[in-house]
Amino acid sequence: MGRSPCCEKAHTNKGAWTKEEDQRLVSYINAHGEGCWRSLPKAAGLQRCGKSCRLRWINYLRPDLKRGNFTAEEDHVIIKLHQILGNKWSLIAARLPGRTDNEIKNYWNTHIKRKLLACGVDPRTHQSLTAATTAAAVPSSHRHDQQQAVLSSCSRDSSSGAGHSSNDDDSKSVSHSHRGGIDLNLSLSPPSQPSSPVAAAAKLLASPH
DNA sequence: AATATGCGCAACCGCTCCGTG
DNA sequence: ACACGGAGCGGTTGCGCATAT
Structure with missing residues (x-):
């Protein structure tokens, strides 16, 4: 028996994130913090895999990100x-x-x-x-x-x-x-x-x- | 103007690590 | 000591845009 998948693939969106999804994720994390990624999508009302949410937050939505050219x-x-x-x-x-x-x-x-x-x-x-x-x-x-x-x-x-x-x-x-x-x-x-x-x-x- | 090609970025996938029971 | 589950990491892919032909 293999391990259970990290998410219900049949019911998750893939590909580029929409503005609305971003908004949901940001407001959820602002309110509750970066708790358990696995349960976060459900709690935040997102049709996404927890890993995907984590990646989106860390790589794109985090407020302390310094975007733009490398010095x-x-x-x-x-x-x-x-x-x-x-x-x-x-x-x-x-x-x-x-x-x-x-x-x-x-x-x-x-x-x-x-x-x-x-x-x-x-x-x-x-x-x-x-x-x-x-x-x-x-x-x-x-x-x-x-x-x-x-x-x-x-x-x-x-x-x-x-x-x-x-x-x-x-x-x-x-x-x-x-x-x-x-x-x-x-x-x-x-x-x-x-x-x-x-x-x-x-x-x-x-x-x- | 249309098409081909290259480049850069965002996101996904699969694996490993680590904590916990 | 072992198995399991969640989180994190690194490699890779795919898409959109810019530039060249």
């Missing part, structure tokens, strides 16, 4: 965090107030990935694409210095339109606890950092609350 600084944070955390979009989103995991994931896939490739950096490994071929000949610490240079130059490129350095606020540290208990205390400060992403991650993960 160069945010670009920089995303790239650095991705280098450390990989595709842990929710963890990355936790460091970017007003941004959602879905939004960051989309932004990564549509903008940053391409930008890194254009700069000759593998977006998955954050290694220089050319480094792969010369890896055997170059000491790993030196290789990483090269990666850092490419990454920071790329993220600066992206900010050229904004007319300010992506490092304006590098001293800003964000600390946020997460479901997994991971507490990264990320200070953005190129390029004085540990010699490898793994070391950086280890250091950050080990930092006290």
Whole structure:
């Protein structure tokens, strides 16, 4: 016997949300808070799956969302965090107030990935694409210095339109606890950092609350 | 002006994690 | 210790809009 489905699929709407549905969801959550998503649709009078309601609220309706273009600084944070955390979009989103995991994931896939490739950096490994071929000949610490240079130059490129350095606020540290208990205390400060992403991650993960 | 193509965003799906009995 | 249910996460898809031909 499998688990019961999260909702009665036969009686749920799918696809784009209507204004009325949005309104219902917002007013219900304003009145009752984000309680149990499974029972919320019924209580709010919505023909939607609880998961769908949750997603809609988190990614679109939440009042604290910062919609619009990503700043160069945010670009920089995303790239650095991705280098450390990989595709842990929710963890990355936790460091970017007003941004959602879905939004960051989309932004990564549509903008940053391409930008890194254009700069000759593998977006998955954050290694220089050319480094792969010369890896055997170059000491790993030196290789990483090269990666850092490419990454920071790329993220600066992206900010050229904004007319300010992506490092304006590098001293800003964000600390946020997460479901997994991971507490990264990320200070953005190129390029004085540990010699490898793994070391950086280890250091950050080990930092006290 | 009509059609094709590419891009970006919103939403869905399936899986994993975590709390609870 | 185990099974179950709910919540959350990441990958993927589909649709609408913009741009190119």
